[in-house]
Amino acid sequence: MTSEKLADYPPVPSWMVLSLSVYVAAWYLQIGTRWSILGAVRFEFILASLLIVATVFRWLGGAARGQSNQPLVAWTWILVVILGLHTIFSVDPDRSWFIFSERVLKLIFIAVFIATFVKSxxxxxxxxxALLFAWLKLGQEGLMGHITGGLMWQNQGIMRLHGSTGMIAHPNSFSGWxxxxxxxxxxxxxxxxxxxxxxxxxxxxxLSIHVLIFTGSRTGYVGVVALMLIIVWHSPKxxxxxTAIAMVAVVAFFAIPKSYLERAASIVTLEEAEGNSSGARIQILKDAWVILQxxxxxxxVAGFPKARFERFGRLQDTHNLYLEVATNxxxxxxxxxxMFVFSMLRSLRRTxxxxAELLGRINGSKRLKAAKLRAGDLTLxxxxxxxxxxxxxxxxxLGLFGMDLxxxxxxxxxxxxxxLRSILFNAQRIEEYSPSFEKL
Structure with a gap:
């Protein structure tokens, strides 16, 4: 007996999940720009259309129903409606509509597809x-681009590694990825x-550590510190x-080239080998605060650059997620x-x-031998x-230093x-278990 049959997970045709996996990998790799024939036939559009049709049929048939996660879904809809309204009432309607249609409506289907098809x-x-495959490819291209020099060129006084696709072309974006x-x-x-x-x-x-070092992104360096703190906070020891992280940091200090260490130090000193990006960012923040007031x-939506140009004669965007959201x-x-982000974090924590509670009951029970098959699923x-x-x-x-709304x-x-909420909701429906899912 498999754990999936045991827990009575909703049946989802494998071709749907396979199509979703291909779509996610294709989106990350932007294969339409890599292979002209796939771009010509609009491969991603065709695949997305197929998934949309499959989604509609599953919802109409009731097969996609499960734990609704109502607060999170509600805040998602409110956010999308607000983005839509601020597309209509925008200082730059054409730009707003382009961003809303290409970067909101299209991307939200990623969430819809995962929530609909990933049920076990x-x-x-x-x-x-699929994500690991795409990430390995992007990391490998970064490494080869560094070795050959094809993705390395000077910026702000140092040689910086760039990404191989438009989404991660800028060093800061590549580092964040x-x-x-x-x-x-x-x-x-x-x-x-x-x-x-x-x-x-x-x-x-x-591969990711290599990218983090050689993109020379100060935003990425700050993010590394945040990740270390998160790991320590989540650790039971x-x-x-x-101590282990501190030891690794000491070794890295002596292994990282001097120019990149100096780049990291400029976060505090604000002294740069070339240019004045720190000063430019400070000016952007000041302008954004005035426009917000x-x-x-x-x-x-995406109206800040035009508003800033009309007000100050300067073009750059906010370079700050929170001011981007507030000004837009x-x-x-x-x-x-x-509230949207908080609801996601709360849902993930409760899941x-x-x-962990279900896993503890499995490990502490001698009666539920069949349920022990699910231990691996619960740890996943x-x-x-x-x-x-x-x-x-x-x-x-990263949003403190960049905009990615x-x-x-x-x-x-x-x-x-x-x-994940839906998978767990179905996993706990084994007859031997009856903890109240809604109370958690």
Whole structure:
């Protein structure tokens, strides 16, 4: 008897989950721009359309129903409605509509697809595998671009590594992507039994660390510190974990090239080898604060650059997630975005704690032999929930120095939050268990 039959997970045709896995990998790798024939036939559009049709049929048939996660879904809808309204009432309607259609409506389907099709631990493994495949490819391209020099060029006084696709072309974006992969490596590694998969996770960690160092992104360096603090906080043995991290940091200090150490030090000293990016960022923050005071209801989706140019004659965007949200969709939008993120984190935490409770009952019982088959599934759910939690916290940290309201990260995390809740909701429906899921 398999754990999936035991727990009575909702049946989802494998071709749907496989299509979703291919779609996620294709989106990250932007294969339409890599292979002209796939771009010409609009491969991603066709695949997305197929998934949309499958989603509609599953919802109409009631097969996609389960734990509703109502607060999170409600805040998601409120956020999308606010973004839509601020697309209509924008200082730059054309730009707002482009961003809303391309970076909100399209990306939210990532969350919808994951929440609809990933209903069992087996399918969760599939989507995680697709992400790992895409991430390994991007990391490998970064390494080869460094070796050949094709993705290395001077910027702000040092040689900086750039990404191979438009989404991660800028060093800061490439660094942020690499940092976001590490929570999944760190928290999934202990629950993976296959030596081959463990080797791939280690390889991904090394590739991501390489990117973090040689992008020369100060934002990324701050994010690394945040990740270390998150790891220590989540660890049951915090002193030992902190000591281990400190030892690794000392070794890294002597291994990292001097120019990148100086780049990291400029976070504090504000002394740069070339240019004055720190001064420019400070000026942006001052301008954003003025525009926010003058437009507390927001200037519209992606409307800040135009509003800033009309007000000050300067073009750059906010370079700060929180000011991006506030200036684009107003103070009320910032509150809603905060509740949206808080609801995700709360849902993930409750999922993790409930999975730990079920796992504890399995480990402490001699009667429930069949339920012990689910122990591996529960540890996977816990590890993934913790990884997504850390992923969100890292994005919030990076948001202090960059703007990514209209990026895939929030929707990817949303999809996982809803999916994990649903998987656990179905996992605990074994007859021997009857803990109140709704009370947690």
């Amino acid at each position: 631990p087996r399918h969760l493994r599939w989507i995680l595998g 690499a940092l976001g992969t590490l929570p999944f490596v760190i928290y999934l590694y202990p629950v993976v039994r296959s030596r081959g998969l463990r080797a791939l996770l280690i390889l991904q960690a090394l 915090r002193v030992r974990t902190f 003058e437009n507390p209801l927001g200037v519209g 969709i107003g103070i009320h939008g910032l509150i809603v975005f905060g 993790r704690l409930h999975a 759910i816990m590890a993934t929930a913790r990884a997504v939690e850390a992923f969100i916290l890292i994005r919030l940290t 209209y990026e895939i990260y929030w929707w990817l995390a949303l999809g996982f939050a809803i999916s």
